[in-house]
Amino acid sequence: MTKRTRNLTLYAKYGLLAVGVLFIALGLLREEQLVVLKKAVKICLECIGVG
Amino acid sequence: MRIINFLKSRPFIQSIAAVAANAKIFGFFTGKIWQGNSKVVCVPGLNCYSCPGAVGAWPIGALQAVLGGNKHNFSFYVVGILILFGALLGRVICGFLCLFGFIQDLLYKIPTPKLKVPQKIDQPLRRLKYVSLAIPVIALPILLTNQFGIAPPYFCQWICPVGTLEGGIPLVLGNESLRSMLGFLFSWKMGILVFTILTSMLIYRPFCKYLCPLGAVYALFNRFSFYRMNVDETKCTGCKACEKKCKMNVEITKNINSPECIRCGDCKSVCKQGAITSGFCSRRQTEVAA
The missing domain is CATH 3.30.70.20 (Alpha-Beta Plaits)
Structure with a gap:
């Protein structure tokens, strides 16, 4: 692995981490977590093969 | 030293991860699922949120729920969680933290003749998991909605065998009203489950290799992950x-x-x-x- 590739991989790692945190924060602001919770606390009939 | 090696062993870590993701064990006896706030958080591996013991949401189901709802066409929250898990761990999640991966590992240990899929078939089939991520998980919930702008979780409904195994079978056994609702979909999903179980005895982790959309997501991060x-x-x-x-x-x-x-x-x-x-x-x- 060349030094340039190693540096790019390093930037990609930290960049992705930052994007992940930013996206979660944006999602929380848009209250997407409530949609997730609402879906997860009810039996998903399609998922279990009933409805 | 032996104890330390045992504690560091993959089957032990997989067992702990399986129990941790399904800590509400009493649900298996009552035929109900856990409804606590912990389900706002996605677990890293494939663990159906309709499993009676599940304490968290499964990210692909959560993604379909947001995309298939009528509020948002993109989920920053779930995608952010996936990026975070992927960037930190990559597919170590598949190897150590995924319950269905663990189940497939155990099935492969059953002494049956093992099949080696020829490379000509294996390589194109490996790309199928990206198709299963792109179409039933992302495209269909956005594009194929009802008159209210709502779509079902297509992947979970028609392809995923895990919901039947972890959720369908225990809930149907423990809940009479669910038993009365069984029809074609349940038979279809049972067929997929039986097929997956049988192929898992012959081929190592066929679902992970060829179909799992969560594995496809983490695969994209393997080259860049911290682990x-x-x-x-x-x-x-x-x-x-x-x-x-x-x-x-x-x-x-x-x-x-x-x-x-x-x-x-x-x-x-x-x-x-x-x-x-x-x-x-x-x-x-x-x-x-x-």
């Missing part, structure tokens, strides 16, 4: 014992951080030269260029 594997070129003799041992058919000496590597560590254990290492630390060991 990495390295081959020390100065120690490697090129004997390829690692490649013969690898059940995911990764060309380890060429591309150890391949999207297909689930970081099980079998290659590490078989390398007599100790040329293969893994971990979060960025080692200065030379990785053989892809």
